[in-house]
Amino acid sequence: MIGRKFLDFTVTTVSASSALFIILIVLVLIGDILLNGWSTLSWEFITESPMQGMTEGGIFPAIFGTFLLVVIMSFVGVPIGTVTAIYLSEYAGQKSIFARAIRFAVNTLAGVPAIVFGLFGLGFFVQFVGGGVDQVVSGGAELRWGQPNILWSSLTMALLTLPVVIISVEESIKTVPRELREASLALGATKWTTIRKIVLPNSITGILTGAILAVSRGAGEVAPILFTGAAYFLPKLPDSLSDQFMELGYHIFIMSTQSTDVEATIGIQYATTLVLLALTFSLNFSAIFLRYKVRTRSAH
């Protein structure tokens, strides 16, 4: 009937248009950034420090700071997340209260806004733990740990990304077929040996996916590091855990809202954004690729 065909046509057109619209937006976004930032991008930009009050020079310290943040965060977050995931999938009974509590906590944590993590990091890590360490070390005289630094920022970020790691690793562990575990146990291996030699090696892609997703989020989120350690201008690179650091996302934020001469730094802003986007995109794509590999393997 004419009515039905018309409906068909309408629905197809509308959904195609929506899809096109979204692609258009992404193209505009990336296009805008590319166009405006490309000219400022150069080898020197990536390797030099800012000069002339941020209006010239490069953003190397911010890249270094981001890198350091992500490394420390991963060293803390990935192992804890992996171990938790192993516990949840291998050791905890499906119905145990403890397991259910952990899962509830993980799911809740996944929904907490990033800024709340930032405030938590400030109150707990910086003031409570940091302040406490200072008390113990120097009786409160020397303020070293009780202020924002890269250590507290990394730990706060690790907390933020913990749910991502746990969920990814657990998902990957679950794809290891039960038959392989049974085979190992039937040969007289203990549960831990089975996990160590069979389950983990076969779920390594999932662990990596979790780690990469966590890193990607860590490189992109700004709110958690606002109060816990990021700084706009530092004379030198951080050389101890108690130092502050520069970071890409934070740098863009400050530059575009609070710098003394916003107009002059437009090019740098765009270029910095471009670098940050390039970083997060490549991380996300590699995570997607790894995820795909996990799924096709579990298909046999």
Add this chain to the structure above:
Amino acid sequence: MDNANYKIRTRDLRFSVREKEALKGITIDVKPNQVTALIGPSGCGKSTFLRSLNRMNDLVEGAVVRGTVLVDHIDIYGPEVDVVALRKKVGMIFQKSNPFPKSVYDNVAYGPRVNGIRERKVLDEIVETSLKQAALWDEVRDDLSRSGLALSGGQQQRLCIARALAVGPEVLLMDEPASALDPSATAKIEELMYVLKENYTIVIVTHNMQQAARVSDVTAFFYIGELIEMDETRKMFTNPSVKQTEDYITGRFG
């Protein structure tokens, strides 16, 4: 009957999961160096029974085991029993072959390595002996580093047998080992059992009546969690004592 002659004895073995009884009091004696076949329709408890013999049923949540299972006169459900050691003594081959995604060599060497054997020469010897015992050596000797998953279905199952033999068991439990294989692969596995029973005690679950008739010395018929009849295979298949058994093996039901 004198106790000394049995490898495995169960007395009133009961198994239930969350109030549902899967085994209702099984009393069976298994003689050493023989093939004992467990037959019965789906869901009759034969696989559950098999898994009780090496405590693989411990993995089932909410499982309750009552009664005794003696392996070499020791109750394997006793408090002092080391389950890991039990599983080395009583090995298992599964229905769907499950080689590890490792090389043929590493598959067979997995068990010994887990037991602490590190010396390459010793491992080489164990791998070769086990693969020979499983009648697979000639087919894989040219490339032991090839992945276990690259073998055919029948070869994979023999690889699993070699892997189980490598830890030096005394009993082999086989849960429908040939059900996923084609006739010639099945024949190879059955032939293997004739040879293996000289050195091992074999208990096999099968729903293929003819297979049970071909390979076993003793056959036990299970039905809804109970043992209906157990006798020499020759007698069971020419003149069973219980009508239910006869109805089952002639295909009248089940």
Add this chain to the structure above:
Amino acid sequence: MARHFELELDQLRTQLIRMGSLVEEQIDLAVSAITSSDVKLARMILERDKRVDEFDNAIDQQCMRIFALAQPVAIDLRLLMAALKINNELERIGDIAVNLAERVEALLPHAEFVKGTSLQAMATAARNMVKDAIDSFVNNDPALARKVLESDDLIDNFDREMFIQMKQSMKESAVHIEPAAHMLIISRHVERLADHATNIAEDVIFLVNAKIIKHHADKSAL
């Protein structure tokens, strides 16, 4: 699969029963042909033997098929084995009927002599054994089969009696030698009839009880 298979087993039984009836009839006719000197009847018996052979082949083929395709076990297996053996026995009984029929022509001039012998009684007894043996198969009746086994002695007595009688006859007159010779052979045939009947009875006992009673070896095991 079971239903189809059961149908085949039923068919096999029916074939055997039909063959049994045919063969029983052949015996009846053969004895009748001898005692009433009926040559036409004798020829008919020869003709009908073809049908006996047809049954023999058909049953053999059927058994082979069932063995190959159904891998029977337990009672089905025993039925198949019994079927093959009973088939064989029935075919031989058919042959005996033919052997008897072949003697009719030669005995035409000696009708009176034949009537004076105990052939009728002996043949009736043997024929009854055959009938009982076949019935015990039809009804799965081991008690009847045992009765057949016990009747074997009766026929042996008849046979011995016939031998003594013929010896006497031949001594009395040289004229009797020819018919007496025929009668001795006929008696031997009838005695073998009884043997085949007991074989069938033994096969029935094996089928029902899975006991092998061979060659009357262990009557106490009955």
